[in-house]
Amino acid sequence: MTTLKFEKRLTTPTYVKWSVPVGSLMLALAAGGVLLIAVGVNPFTAYGAMIEGAYGGRTALTETLVRATPLILTGLSVALAFRMLFWNIGAEGQLVMGGVAASGVALFLPEAAPSIPQSPWVYLPLMGLAALLAGALWGLVPALLKSSLGVNEIITTLMFNYVAILFYQYLFTDPWKDPAGFGFPGSAEFGQFAWLPRFSGRLNFGILVGVGSAVFLWLVFSKSKWGYEIALIGENERAARYAGVSVFRNIVLVMVVSAGLAGLAGFAEVSGISHKLQQGLAVGNGFSGIIVAWLAKLRPLRVIWVAILLAGLFVGGDQIQITLGLPASISQVLQGAILLFVLGGDIFSRYRLRLIRGDGS
Amino acid sequence: MDLVESILSIAVFAGTSLIFATVGEILTERAGVLNLGLEGMMIMGAVTGFAAALHSDNAYVGVAVAMAVGASFGLIHALATITLRTDQVVAGLALTLGGTGLASFLGQKLGPGGSPLVGMTGPRFLRVPIPGLSEIPVLGEVLFNKDQLVYAMYILVPLAWWYLFKTRPGLHLRAVGENPQATDALGVNVFKLRYLYTIVGGALAGLAGAHLSLAYTPGWTENLTGGRGWIAIALVIFATWNPGRAVLGALLFGGVNAIQFRLQAEGTTISANLLNMTPYILTVVVLVAVTLFEGFRTRVGAPAALGLPYNREERT
Numbered sequence: 001m002t003t004l005k006f007e008k009r010l011t012t013p014t015y016v017k018w019s020v021p022v023g024s025l026m027l028a029l030a031a032g033g034v035l036l037i038a039v040g041v042n043p044f045t046a047y048g049a050m051i052e053g054a055y056g057g058r059t060a061l062t063e064t065l066v067r068a069t070p071l072i073l074t075g076l077s078v079a080l081a082f083r084m085l086f087w088n089i090g091a092e093g094q095l096v097m098g099g100v101a102a103s104g105v106a107l108f109l110p111e112a113a114p115s116i117p118q119s120p121w122v123y124l125p126l127m128g129l130a131a132l133l134a135g136a137l138w139g140l141v142p143a144l145l146k147s148s149l150g151v152n153e154i155i156t157t158l159m160f161n162y163v164a165i166l167f168y169q170y171l172f173t174d175p176w177k178d179p180a181g182f183g184f185p186g187s188a189e190f191g192q193f194a195w196l197p198r199f200s201g202r203l204n205f206g207i208l209v210g211v212g213s214a215v216f217l218w219l220v221f222s223k224s225k226w227g228y229e230i231a232l233i234g235e236n237e238r239a240a241r242y243a244g245v246s247v248f249r250n251i252v253l254v255m256v257v258s259a260g261l262a263g264l265a266g267f268a269e270v271s272g273i274s275h276k277l278q279q280g281l282a283v284g285n286g287f288s289g290i291i292v293a294w295l296a297k298l299r300p301l302r303v304i305w306v307a308i309l310l311a312g313l314f315v316g317g318d319q320i321q322i323t324l325g326l327p328a329s330i331s332q333v334l335q336g337a338i339l340l341f342v343l344g345g346d347i348f349s350r351y352r353l354r355l356i357r358g359d360g361s
Numbered sequence: 362m363d364l365v366e367s368i369l370s371i372a373v374f375a376g377t378s379l380i381f382a383t384v385g386e387i388l389t390e391r392a393g394v395l396n397l398g399l400e401g402m403m404i405m406g407a408v409t410g411f412a413a414a415l416h417s418d419n420a421y422v423g424v425a426v427a428m429a430v431g432a433s434f435g436l437i438h439a440l441a442t443i444t445l446r447t448d449q450v451v452a453g454l455a456l457t458l459g460g461t462g463l464a465s466f467l468g469q470k471l472g473p474g475g476s477p478l479v480g481m482t483g484p485r486f487l488r489v490p491i492p493g494l495s496e497i498p499v500l501g502e503v504l505f506n507k508d509q510l511v512y513a514m515y516i517l518v519p520l521a522w523w524y525l526f527k528t529r530p531g532l533h534l535r536a537v538g539e540n541p542q543a544t545d546a547l548g549v550n551v552f553k554l555r556y557l558y559t560i561v562g563g564a565l566a567g568l569a570g571a572h573l574s575l576a577y578t579p580g581w582t583e584n585l586t587g588g589r590g591w592i593a594i595a596l597v598i599f600a601t602w603n604p605g606r607a608v609l610g611a612l613l614f615g616g617v618n619a620i621q622f623r624l625q626a627e628g629t630t631i632s633a634n635l636l637n638m639t640p641y642i643l644t645v646v647v648l649v650a651v652t653l654f655e656g657f658r659t660r661v662g663a664p665a666a667l668g669l670p671y672n673r674e675e676r677t
Binding site: 039040087145149150152154156158159160163166167169173174287288290291294327330331332333334335336337339340343344346347 | 397401437440441445446447448450451452454455456458459460461462463465466469470475587588591594595598632634635637638641642644645648649652653
């Protein structure tokens with residue numbers, strides 16, 4: 001009998017480190033290709049159009065960076081929590097609550113406190129802070145439930161997504177709806193003092209918030225004691241406890257920062273793009289953040305690049321919806337496939353397949 | 362009386378898909394595999410089940426296809442987590458994300474001639490009153506004036522309970538999730554059983570989706586499952602991995618759905634957005650309550666090896 005067996009690698013050669021993820025990516029695209037063929041579209045045409053739409057030219061590139069902005073922040077949010085093996089699936093809801101809080105400040109503070117100067121220098125930090133706090137608060141409840149009672153955080157963070165999304169829909173369709181909006185759901189437009197400045201097209205300062213946060217997290221992970229504690233808890237919670245690391249404190253702290261980052265993504269979306277609270281804030285960036293974080297191996301600086309790649313998938317997906325009439329959800333399918341194949345492929349960099357001849361015993 | 366009857370009746374109807382999914386997940390988790398792809402499998406079952414029923418003009422074909430699709434997603438999860446030893450949490454999330462996307466994609470392509478499925482009407486399961494039983498006051502309407510899938514659920518739950526706790530294969534199943542090393546030493550094929558129950562769990566998730574698109578809310582709309590797969594995962598904890606107790610939880614959620622319907626039918630002024638939050642808030646409340654009432658013995662009844670990949674050559 002001949003059997004295939006996984007054997008642990010002692011060292012991973014460089015060519016394996018590169019070829020495995022690239023091979024996984026190719027396989028995922030091939031799987032997507034099968035689906036495309038099934039609906040009668042030439043996969044090469046489709047993928048070509050996607051790449052062209054996402055990276056071909058200045059307009060396409062700026063739009064890809066626009067889409068990457070929230071993904072960087074949610075990716076960082078997830079990466080931080082996952083480092084500690086705290087499964088924060090709630091970035092979507094935390095992002096929405098951040099957007100709601102930032103909108104609340106922009107819409108109602110000018111009237112409530114007219115003495116505050118209506119300048120971007122004052123309002124943008126205030127909105128960012130409000131978003132950070134609102135996101136953090138939304139993540140704090142599951143964190144406390146987990147650390148004090150041991151309630152499964154996957155379920156609580158996920159349920160909080162649904163509640164946040166319904167709450168935000170309630171706000172912009174009912175109490176916060178613009179009375180001068182001709183019946184369209186959505187809040188009034190913010191004053192210009194609440195707009196994040198733009199570079200080009202819709203590309204705005206939000207991306208700097210994302211890159212800055214990535215550098216901050218990189219510093220935390222590589223230089224700080226706190227980063228070391230987080231990694232320790234993720235590796236071996238019991239050992240961390242013996243070493244005197246407070247797991248309770250770290251869960252709360254990590255979730256506050258993690259959820260706060262997702263909240264900032266909401267701020268960047270409303271203040272940088274829509275300039276009002278309306279449909280389109282909860283489009284799955286929180287969930288895609290999980291994919292970004294995992295593909296980046298939870299490393300903050302890699303998150304930036306992975307987010308840009310994944311954003312390209314979305315922009316390209318929107319493009320082929322227009323040009324080839326394909327549902328834009330093709331990008332969501334590809335996302336899931338890429339994650340699955342990269343996950344499954346990972347074993348080949350940790351183990352090698354050995355063919356064993358003989359009776360096997 | 363009328364009100365109670367109608368609420369209970371909808372509770373059973375709405376709870377059915379939750380029960381299918383929960384029982385499936387209990388079997389999978391009992392084998393030591395956490396399947397967070399449940400939501401994705403349910404929604405794939407819903408869309409493919411509806412499309413298959415539409416094209417074959419036969420609701421049973423829809424059920425079969427939905428279960429087969431759910432099972433193949435289960436197979437993918439098994440392959441990823443059991444053979445390739447990937448992280449079960451992330452693999453499940455990948456399946457849910459990919460499954461949701463694929464369902465949305467297919468929903469726009471699986472109609473006649475590649476048209477969208479939204480708004481189409483096809484065959485569905487209708488009420489089949491059971492002669493005699495359905496005439497019992499209240500209970501007759503609540504339990505015995507339902508569609509065939511609800512009746513199938515009545516059989517599935519006691520069967521799953523009996524299988525799990527009273528039969529030898531059931532004992533093996535529980536053993537695999539508690540202590541795979543010891544079970545392996547006894548000569549039980551841990552890998553085979555884990556594959557089997559992950560696939561069975563997927564098939565039941567597909568069935569759960571089919572009940573939604575073929576009976577409960579016939580037809581296809583985006584986001585049809587609305588997080589029911591996740592609620593089912595919470596119900597597994599509520600049920601302490603026991604199919605019998607899963608029924609209680611599912612009825613609780615079905616009841617909440619029913620009350621929502623009543624309020625909306627009677628023209629409540631509460632915004633639908635706020636009203637729709639209740640099942641999700643309830644899930645969190647229920648989870649907290651379970652943790653509190655079970656006296657801080659967290660993860661009561663949870664299989665000891667849940668979420669851990671099994672590798673014959675490594676000690677854990």
